[in-house]
Amino acid sequence: MQTLGWTLFDTAIGACAVAWGEGGITGAQLPQVHATGTRSRMRHRFPGVAEGSPPPEVAALIDAVQALLRGEPRDLSATRLDFDGVPAFHRRVYELALTIPPGRVLSYGEIAQRLGDPGAARAVGQALGANPFAPIVPCHRVLAAGGRAGGFSAHGGAETKLKMLAIEGARPDDQPSLF
Structure with missing residues (x-):
């Protein structure tokens, strides 16, 4: 790369x-x-x-x-990303995260299931924590079980994640699976 x-x-x-x-x-x-x-x-x-x-x-x-980031829905999934040097599992997680539309969320477990590895929720979280393409790859749209914010490696942590979700109109607290 x-x-x-x-x-x-x-x-x-x-x-x-x-x-x-x-x-x-x-x-x-x-x-x-x-x-x-x-x-x-x-x-x-x-x-x-x-x-x-x-x-x-x-x-x-x-x-x-x-x-x-002003709250206007935009689809960034067609962005050409250079995945050179990105581990294969991480790339699969990022490609799946790119399909989550603005205002919607998935859980770490739901992503793991969609990847065919239901026990990999923690690995999904680790991959998203290493996301080199945020906010293009929308790791902020992935939550912990039960709609909890979970971690977020950007400055401000979970508060920043929740702020970004609010800008997009997502309501993670009352919608455990929106996708």
């Missing part, structure tokens, strides 16, 4: 970032406390890669992410 560039962009929840290469999106980053923190995370994840202006395909993705 060769990253050619990355850029920071403002959203309703803070400064996000996205990195790209010839094979598609190589990474994305949810906001840190300040834009400088997000920029620092990208420099650490993609050492030696310059911040720059995104090509048209990436600029269109940025527009879609900004709209999604």
